[in-house]
Amino acid sequence: MLLVAVAAGLSACTPTIGVPVAEDAANPKCAEVVLAVPDELGELPKIKTDSQATAAWGEPGAAVTLRCGVTPPEPTTAFCQSVSSTAGSVDWIVTDDGKDTWTFVTYGRDPAVEVQISPAVKNSQSTDFVSDLNRAVSKVEQTRYCM
Helix, strand or coil: CHHHHHHHHHHHHCCEECCCCCCCCCCHHHHHHHHHCCCEECCEEEEEECCCCEEEEEECCEEEEEEEEECCCCCCCCCEEEEEECCEEEEEEEEECCCCCEEEEECCECCEEEEEECHHHHHHCCCHHHHHHHHHHCCCCECCCCC
């Protein structure tokens, strides 16, 4: 009984990050993606989120967030980068919001996956960890590719 109370008390202290739910978060492919994300991203531990089809790593104010079910981007002249790993290659549209937050959105996959990297994370470590998401994101079939 005491162990249950201690476990409940500890879980109450675990931080939760608010991540807005995406339009198509109920898509069954999003469940596959979220179930396949790694427990660590780079050196950042996975933490709880408050929305369906989301994941986060780090801590509030210094996190990487993932949302599955965002609207797939149309063909664009924006920077499209193919990121390779042992799990395969994923094409991402990469943007900067002007406030030093980077956003990666999968290209050629429906539903699309969005990953946001906060300035605190971007400025403190390499963002090479995006390739660690390839296995999870590849649960959604790719139908178009970066040129």
